[in-house]
Every structure is written in structure tokens, then in C-alpha cells.
Amino acid sequence: MTKDGAQPALLQVVGASKSFPGVQALDNVHLDLRHGEVLAVVGENGAGKSTLMKLLSGIYQPDSGEFFLNGEQIHIASPRHAQELGISVIHQEFNLMPDLTIAQNIFIGREPRVARLFLSDRELNRKAQELFDRLGLALDPTSLVSELTVARQQIVEIAKALSYNARVLIMDEPTAALNDVEVETLFGLIRRFTTPTTGVIYISHRMQELRAISDRITVLRDGQYVDTFDTAPTPVSHVISLMVGRKITGEQRPATAPAVGETVLSVTGLSTKGLIKDVSFDLHKGEILGFAGLMGAGRTEIARAIVGADRSESGTITLHGKKVSIANPADAARLGIGYLSEDRKRFGVLLERNVKENVVLASLVDYVAALGFINDRRIEQTAKSYVSTLRIKTPSTSQLVKNLSGGNQQKVVIAKWLARDCDVLIFDEPTRGIDVGAKDEIYALLNELAAQGKAIIMISSELPEVLRLSHRIAVMCEGRLTAIFDNAEATQENIMDYATRFSAEGTVKQG
Amino acid sequence: MSTTTVQRRSLVTNLRGSLQQVLAAASLILIFIFFSIASPYFLLPANLIGILTAATVTGILALGTTFVIITGGIDLSIGTGMVLCAVMAGVFLTYWGWPLWAGVIGAILFGGLIGFVNGVAISVFGLPPFIATLGMMLVTAGLALVISGTKPIYFKSTPDFQNIMNLSLIPGARFPLGVGIFIVLMVVSALILGRTIVGRYAFSIGSNEAATALSGVNVRRWKIFIYSFAGLFVGIAGVLAASRLSSAQPTGGQGLELQAIAAVVIGGTSLQGGRGSIVGTVIGSLIVAVLTNGLRVTAVPQEWQSVVVGCVILVAVYLDMLRRKGA
Amino acid sequence: MSTTTVQRRSLVTNLRGSLQQVLAAASLILIFIFFSIASPYFLLPANLIGILTAATVTGILALGTTFVIITGGIDLSIGTGMVLCAVMAGVFLTYWGWPLWAGVIGAILFGGLIGFVNGVAISVFGLPPFIATLGMMLVTAGLALVISGTKPIYFKSTPDFQNIMNLSLIPGARFPLGVGIFIVLMVVSALILGRTIVGRYAFSIGSNEAATALSGVNVRRWKIFIYSFAGLFVGIAGVLAASRLSSAQPTGGQGLELQAIAAVVIGGTSLQGGRGSIVGTVIGSLIVAVLTNGLRVTAVPQEWQSVVVGCVILVAVYLDMLRRKGA
Amino acid sequence: APAGSGSGDGASAAKPYIALISKGFKHQFWQAVKQGAEQAAAEFNVTVTFEGAEEEGNVDQQIQLLQTTLDKHPDALGFAAIDSQAAGPLMDQAKQDGIPVIAFDSGVDSDVPVTTASTDNLAAAAEAAKHMADLIGHEGKIALVIHDQTSITGVQRRDGFVDYMKKNEPNITIVDIQYSGDPLVATDLAKAIITANPDLKGLYGSNEGAAIGIVHAVQELGITGKLTVVGFDSGKDQIDAINSGLMAGAITQNPVGIGYETVKAAVAIINGKTVAKTIDTGFFWYDKTNITDPKIAAVLYQ
């Protein structure tokens, strides 16, 4: 807290409250950001972090509370006003225009112009290129945003926020879609941004990141302020227990290798028009097969090709020993293969529909009685049970999904696939945006599913997560499978080695 | 959160829900009261039945289109498609001499066929719904003329045909069968939209088609199904329109699609898809029908009528939006 | 990523871009060649000018509407709005005796006013564009009748008025000024869409309205601006239509909005917003105009014409989609 | 008489080409005109095309048709103008290009047309009014359903009727005039008029669609016989209604005759003959008593 006579805080929030119908999202919350620091804000899913940031960026108006910038009281009337005050935000949900190019997105509202009215796209691209060079990013200013992967879109968002030359930079889970290498790049950017006149508010569920980047940590729980402390001396377990209000076991032992069951899914020679070249692997009953790789290595593309969301050029898929042809995700689902997409907003949730409709979307046929009528009572039961097992924070199962916090939306998507009884589950970044406590529960769930005999592919950009959960780990690089390790022999180092090194001989290192 | 609060809250939610339903009809009720005062003839049973009769054909088209619009699509071919179905009823019954029931079912299924072709053009060939059904609108308008030889077809061999619309359900009161059919279709389509898998998937597809597909729903097939299903309503509307005039008129129909879509949108269904209701569509249809009738009964000069209808629609939708935001 | 790869890519992109532009017109060219062979009259200069003349009014409406559709909106009031602007030209020039230039500018600005009201209804009152402009369609249709007294207004006091559309630019060739205006408007609107801030924000709003607003763009004001701007095209179309007929006809116009929107969508502009081009709209307008003219010149029976137009539109859009996927 | 080829301008080798542009083409009435034109074409060995606006009353569309047709340089042009002033510039163009113009159905307000083959709509509507007055005993309330609010035929068939009543029938009041030529809309509209005027004695419909609408309104309300209905044009529905007593009678024009006379005059002009300035194709009142009269039956279409 600010001492007498000291310089006032860069940004200060006093007693902020905000409620939505049926939800008290924030209740008398405090926060102060000092000059030149990175302040981490942590809390469970639905704790109110994003809501607080939306107050600071002028999207919502608080029910009560005061804001101070360098000691002066401010009223943040609109997003534009926030920008003018020097507050720049990367929101948890993307805010890009998919039909515009990267450069056009970054400088929207600030286009270089000739004679006030005419655009100069040459100048625009030059400025964008300059920005990327300065930040050390490999982005083509003229690419359309709609053609980028989630991770690259995230990087565009970051570049856009940094381009405002703001005093306060707010980042709401910027790393959720990034893997370790990109996270390092981001941290470099953040460190370069923080000067004695600026500050960063950093929201993340990845505990190991906090130590690397933040100076202090503020904890929120159930919309209330819990505590603020320096990062360095505080053990992670303490942070977690403050967040969830109970003890969490933390690091668990890595999964032991299962007795290799029968082969459930076998992929041979899979190639796509895009990136994927000649990928083959087997997936066994009761096994969790992790997929590691850098951004754009092609893990998502493999998953989409397997379930028929994208066309594959060659290759065969064998399921329970029988060759199958999968033309679309409906075929895949019928054969018992489910795919949870990494892009929640675009391919995951129905934002405008409620929780229960989302939960049963993949399994709706199970709730059909005569004449196509739906058994709503059983749907309600199912939805309620997942809301409690996954601890989805929602006032009721009739809440629209768009009103849930990001992490709770993710839990709804997971529930959707748990509700459908699939033999093979492909989870692409399943814990994206999920808090530590809930992550543990989801890990436990995955282990349990595997123990029940399901075969699971888990794609994740968080190496520790892959290492902790997978029985075997497949490593990808530039569309090829470069190695498959057993859990026992896999380490961060050798995975990264194979993820960055394409084996020229085309041979796959088999564990 | 304890169970009691949840229950109490859901009770409140329910109460508020019913209140909303009533409020949604507020504009309709206001208009109704206004005309009851403005004209002594407005509330006569014959006039009220007349309003329902006038609303029947467009209303049935609107019911079917509600499904299509909820999927995020649109159907511009319903007006001329209905005319073609009427002509086909004439062809089946008068030219080909089919028995009454066969001709009627044939014409209705023909509507389904039009919808099926729309669905295939959209789902399989990937045409935007606007274009696919615009093409179909032109094709059906032309075919109706070609097939009928640009002449009305009269139902000489099946004089009973006109009873489908006009037979009185309540002796003496002239409550026509067609209106009864309209009411039955309202209930049936509300059930299908609200309680069956068809309705659920319509909402899902309209809300996020890509996510629905990735959830293992065969979106293509369901879209074809929904367009075909909406086509059946076009067929029914065609049969009723022909029955009402005891002849299949090969012209007209153009413009009806806008009226039907307007009724759907006035009723709160979003053209973006994912949101909507049959109750809304019925209210929307009735607002337009009551307004048109009321202005005629009060003998407002016709050139002013469209001005008034336009303004009332704007105000009604605006009030409805305020209500929703407030709630 | 090195600078050279970026440059090489943009070169390839450019080449591919130009090829696409040519291919986009492929259906148009095919139709053109077909009719050149089918009828000796088709390629006569007089007929070609006739095609452009026929395309002028709808084409100008389509140009303006392209902007609106790119923002993700729609404007159903352009057809009847145009009729009202024509009537207003009659009122200004004949009833009020304004000088020619003032009457013409007045009518065009009146179009802007209609667009402004649409924009306010959508942006400030938050009405869905479909509803707001549907209401405006009814209101303008009625007002045109009311203001004109349901009679055509003739430009007795300003006989030169008819020159606006009909004056021949090339003596002897009957190349009308109106067509020249159409061509100038194409170029101007392509520039505005492609090279100015107006166009950029239209794309941005259509692509993601919320994100555009979050980026500090005053989305409300820009939407009002774009609707008003499109309204100017409605005004110009109204003046040209009236000039062509040397009279302001108070009826008609209904259905023109669908034709104009169809031209835009055939040209590849997405009704979801965010994607589109003026070149596409021009090609779309010409496809419809060439087709209609060609069928008349080859004396295809009129009842078949709409069937053919419908089918050709479907095929043309389908081919265009294949091309884009392939590219 | 076999037509002389090589007449008119252009290098057209074989048959003379006569283009007819009408106000509409979908309506039964126009189909009858077309039939008459085709009869004459066969008889005089000429080529005839017949086109009309997609929606009757759409001036702009008609002007476009006219433009396309003039570009084809027909030997003669038959033209039924929706708005004759609007066609002024194109009439001048026809004159410059030496294409003779024959106006049909209604006059063209220009000195270009050589002759006009038409029905006198004002007189025809007055005739309908006269019969209406006789049928309701020269007193009481009546209303009109007019097929179009702005077209010349709509206006004339309204004004001819209204003026007659004003001049000759002080005890008859016209309580409402509404507009639609679409049978379904006209039905609902007529029902509303009847409901709002319980003491209404007569209804007049100014074309086939409007008249059929009134007939169905009367049927649906079950008030057959209580209301005097007077129609215009023919068509099976109206003929049936007259036979069954639902409709008292109607005015018929002679559409087949209009088409026939137009083409006949065109052939004469192409062959260098002079024709009279106007060709009155006539109209008739028909009711139960004379509907089978061969002279009437000949001008009715089913």
C-alpha cells in the first residue's frame, strides 16, 4: 500500500462493485498498481477478474467504486476514453476484425491518412512492419486475421495493445493460447514495456508464470478482494490456497504407464493439403496420448483431419481394427470419436444459448423420446450434475453461456464431450483458461476416463501438463511427427529438442 | 448457494417469464383497443374472423419461415413457391383428375420438394440462402406461369376443394376451416420448435453452425430437413390460397415473402439466427393483420395506410426491445 | 520472416488478385458471348447502350447498398425511397418552381435524409436494420402517393430535366448522360470503398462491430454516415428515373430493393458483412441486365424468362464460389 | 391479303415484324389481347411479339421493354402506355427511326401514334355506374374496389364511375374507395368495407381481380343477394358469378378485338395505306340475360 509522502499509485481501484442479474460479480474490490511493476491478478474461474478489467477499460460502468490514475480521480466513460487515458487492454475474448488484415486491425481508428479522408495502406503496412520489427515478431502485416491460428491472433492482439504506447497495459489471460516459446517472447515484450512510468496488470491461471513475470500478486475470490503480496517470497501453494480457499495437492506424480491395451485408433500416413505430412500413430485403450509441439506445428490440424472437419489428402484411419471413412464430424461422432476444439468461441460454445443446451449438444439424440420430443427434465438433471462435478459457476442451467466467465465456458465445452459417451476423445487445449483448482479436477477426470478404458488424445501447449498427464507423448514439428516418448523417458528438454528439430531422415524416434 | 434460493429464484424467473409473454403482445393489445374505440364495427365477430382469415396464408408462411430464419437462413421463395403449389394443386386435381386427398397431399409435398431443393442448394452446394432462394423465387414464379399456361386453373372436378379453406367449423358463425388449420399449425409448430430435436438443432445451427457441426451434428442433413419442412408450410398455404379463391391463380405471390419475414422479425426472431419463437411470429402476423384491417374498417385513405403501418411497426419493435432490455 | 519473402508473396497475391477479377466476370462474359451468337440484334451498339441504360437505376441503388451491406446491414427502403425522391424532385421543380440545379440537389439530399433517418433508427434506437428499413419502405411508399396526390408529376416548368438522363454524350450514338453518371459513380464509389476511411470502417464494422467500437471508432456515427451516404445514391437514382420518364411516378419501386441487393450479393458481397467489392456489384448488376436484355432480344417467351434468370444466377454464383475456393 | 415483304426500313428479308408492348402480360385480359394479335398475325402472315411489364403499372420496366424493342427496329410498334408522357422521348425516337406506332388499349399522349385502338374507359365506367344505379333503385350507399390507384385505366374506371354518380344520382353516396387488383387482397379489403358499412347496397370492382375479390368477400360473409356487385372484364369466375346471381353484371371490353385491330392497322400502315385516327374497339354490359348472346360470348374470355 502507498505510504505517506510516497508517489501515488499509477492506477488505484477503491471499493469497486458490479452485479449482473443473479450474480454479484465484484463486491467492494481494491487494487493498486504501482509505477514500473507487473501486478498479477489471480482467482478462480468466475472470481471477477475480467469484470474488473472491463470496468477499467470502460466497457462496463461500476455500480459503485472509485478509480484513480496517478492520484487523480477518473471516470472511465468508454473504451475510447480508456485509450485516451492511456489504458490499453487485451481482452480475454478476441476483439479482432477477421476480414481485415493484421495491419488494418492494429491501426483501426488510427489509420495513416492522406488529406484526412484517404488511406495510405503502404504507410500502414510500413508502420505495422516497423512495430513487428521493434517487437521482434514474425507477422506479415498483409495477412487476413481470419486465416490465422488462435495463437497468432493472440499475438496480433498483444501487438495491437502495445502499439498504443499506453501507460497501463492490462492483459487478460494473454498466454492461454500460447506455448512456452511464445510465452517467453511475450515476457520479453512485457519487460521491455515496463518503465518507471508504466505498469502492467497481468491475469493468468498459470502459476509458474507468475513468478517469472510478476512483482506482486492480488488475489480475488468470489468477487471479493482477498490479499495482495510480493511474489518473490510467497510459495505457490499459498497463492493457490488463498485463491480456492482450501488446500490443493499441487504437483502430482506423473501417470504411470498403463498396461498397453488393445489398439483403438490407428492413424497411418495421414497428410493434408496444408501442413500435415505422413503422420502415423496408434492410440490404445485406456491411454492418454499427449501431443506436444510449437505453435503451428500442426497438432490441431491432425485432430481436425481425423474427425473429418478438414479434408485429408491421404492416409487411413482404423478404428477397432476396421478401416473407417470419416467425411465429417458427424461420422466421427457416430463412430465414437469426439473432438473438443481449441477455439472455444468459434468452434466450441453456442454463446447465445443456455448452459444445458450446450451441455447436451453432442448427445442430444440420447434425450429424444417418441416423435422427436425432447426429455427436458433429464437434460436438466444431466446439466445439473455436470455443473456440480465441474463446479461450473452459474446461477442456473438456464443462464446464457455468453454470461459465464471464460473458464466456466471452457468447462461447459468439456461437459459437452463428457456427456457423450465416446471411445476416443481428442481434447485440444482442454484446460485453456481454467483455474488451478479446476485443472486438477479435470486432470483427475481425464485419468478416470482413461481408467474406464477410453482412449484420449490430449493436445496442450503447456508442457508440464502434457508431462504430468500423458502415458506417451507425441512431438510434432512442422506438420510431421518427430518423436513419440514414453512418459518415463520424456523430459522438457528432449521434447523441446524434437519440437524444434525436424528429423531430416524422416525417421520417427519411437520411445 | 442453497437450494431454497435457487427455487425461489426460478419461481420469480417463471413469473417474470409469463409476464414477458403478455408484454410481448402489448403493442398488439394496444392496437386492438385503439381500433375497438375508433370503429364500432371492428369488434364484430365477423370482422375478427375476417382478420384471422386474412392472416391465414401469410401467417402459415411465416410459421414455416420462422424455422429457417432461426437457423440463420432466409427463404425468399415462399411467396412465389406458394403460387406454384396452388397451380400444382390445380394440375393434380383438374388436369390429372386425382382424388381430392391425393391432390392436396401432392401439392403440400410439392412445397416440401421446393424446400428440399433450396436446402440442397444451400447445404450441399454451399450457396448463400439469400441467393439460393432468390433463384428459386424467380424459377417458381416462372414455372407457375408456364405450367398453368398463364391462366387460372379452376377446380371443376373437385368442387369440394373450396371447403378446405371455407367450410364453416361452427355452424352459423362462419368460422372457416382454414383458420382452424392455421391455429392447429401454430400449436404444432410451437411444439416442434420448442420441444423436439428439430427445434433444438435449428437453434444450435443458427447460434453457431461450426460449433454445432463439430459437436457431431450432421448440420447439412438437418438444414435440408428444415428447409423441406418449411416447404410443407408453403404447400399448405398454397392449397389454402387456391381453395379460398376456388382457383389457382398463377400470378402474384411476389412480395408475400417480405410480409412473412417481416411478421417473423417483428415477433422478435433474429435474422442472425439462434433466437426466435412461434408465439412471436403469431403476434407479428396478427399485428400486421389487425393494423391493416383496422385501417380499412376506419376507412383511412389507402395512401396513408402504408405510412401508418410502417410507423407502427417501428414503434412496436422499439417498445419490444425496450421491454427485453428492461427485463 | 525476411522482407523479400513478404514482397514476393504480395507480388503473387497481386497477380492472383488480378486473375480473380477477370475470372469473376467469367459468367458475365459467357452470357455475353452466348447472346452475341444467339441474336443478331444483341451486339448492336444501340442494344449495348440499352443494356447499360436499363442497368443504370438499379445499378446505382446497388452501389450505395454495397456499403450498407458491407457493414452487415441491409436497406429495404431503397426502391420506394427512390420513388419518393423522384416525387420530391417533381415537388421542388414543378410545384415549388425551384431552378433545375436546386431541385436536383434537393432531391438527392432528400435521399440522404431518408438514409440518415434509417441510420438513426438503427444506430441510436438500436432497431434491426431489416425492421428499420422495412418500416421506411412502407412509409416512403405511402408518402410518395400522399405527396404526389397519387398522380404522376410532370416537369412542365423544367423541360431540360429530361436531359439529365437522356442527353446524348456522343452526338448521333445516343449514349445517354445517365449512363455516364452511372460509370462515374462506379469509379467514385470504388475509390471511396477501397481507399478511404469510410470504406475501411464499413468493412471493420461489418467484420466485428463490437471490436471496432472497442478500438475507439465511433461506430454509431459512422453507421449513420454510411446509411446517409447510401441514401444519396437513392436520391440520384430517383432523379435519373424521373428524368428518364420525364415524370415522377408515385408508384412502383417495390421489388427494386431485392433486385439491387441481389446484384450486390451476386457480386460476392456477403450479407453477413465484412466482405465485398464495388467491382463485384457492377458485375452483378450487369449479369442481371445482360441476361434480361438477351432473353428479350432472343424473344424467349416472357413466362420462361424468369425461370432462366433464376437458374443462371444460381449457376453463376456457384461457379464464382468454386473459383474462390480454388484460388 | 398476303403481306408485301421488303416494306419498312432495315434489310428484313421475309415477314414484316410487328412488336407489341403492353402494360402487363400475366393478366387474363392481356392474354386475350395477345390471342387477338396472334390471330391477326396468322391471317396477315406477319411476325408478332407480345411483351408486357412484369408487374402491371411498372412504368420504368415498360420503358425498358420499349427501349429494347426499338433497338430491334421493328416494322411497326403497337404500344399500350402505362404513362404516355413518360414514353415521350422514346416516341420521338421511334418517329426519328421511322417506326410507325399504333397505340392500343389506352391513348398515347403524343402526336406520334398513327392510330389508337382502345376502349373508352371513362364511358365504360359510366355505363357500369348507370347499371349500378338502376339495380339499387337510385339510392343508398355504395363503395368501389379499384385495381390500381395511379394507372390511367384505374383512374378512368374510377372517375368515370364516380362522375356519373355525382352528375346523375344525388341519392347515391360513395362511402369508400380502396385499391387492389390482387384477388386475395381485394377479398379481405372488400370484407372490411362491407363490415364497416352494414347498410352498403352495392360494390363495384374495376377489373377482373378486384371483381373476383368482391365476389369471394360476399361468399365468405354469406350475404349473397344482399349486395349488388358490378364488375369489369370477364374470366370464368365473373361469368360463373353472373350466372349464379352473385354478381349483377359487368362491363366487358373486347380484348381479342383490341389485339386483332392493332395488328391489322399495323399491317395496313406498313403497306402504305391510311387508317382512321381512332379505332373504337367497344365495350358491352353483360348480365344473366345476354351472357349467351353470341355477340357477347365472342368477346368474353374464360
Ligand SMILES: Nc1ncnc2c1ncn2[C@@H]1O[C@H](COP(=O)(O)OP(=O)(O)OP(=O)(O)O)[C@@H](O)[C@H]1O
Ligand atoms: N454480462 C454478464 N451477465 C451476467 N453475468 C456475468 C456477465 N459477465 C460476467 N458475469 C458473471 O460474473 C462473474 C465474474 O465473471 P468474470 O468474467 O469476471 O470472471 P473471471 O474471473 O474473469 O473468470 P475466468 O478466469 O473464468 O475468466 C461470473 O460468475 C460470470 O458468470
Ligand SMILES: Nc1ncnc2c1ncn2[C@@H]1O[C@H](COP(=O)(O)OP(=O)(O)OP(=O)(O)O)[C@@H](O)[C@H]1O
Ligand atoms: N506463420 C503462420 N502464419 C499463418 N498461419 C500459420 C503459420 N504457421 C502455421 N500456420 C497454420 O497453422 C496451421 C497448423 O497449426 P495448428 O493449429 O494445427 O498447430 P498446433 O500445433 O495446434 O498449434 P497451435 O494451436 O498452438 O497454433 C496450419 O493450417 C498452418 O497453415
Ligand SMILES: [Mg+2]
Ligand atoms: Mg476472465
Ligand SMILES: [Mg+2]
Ligand atoms: Mg492447436
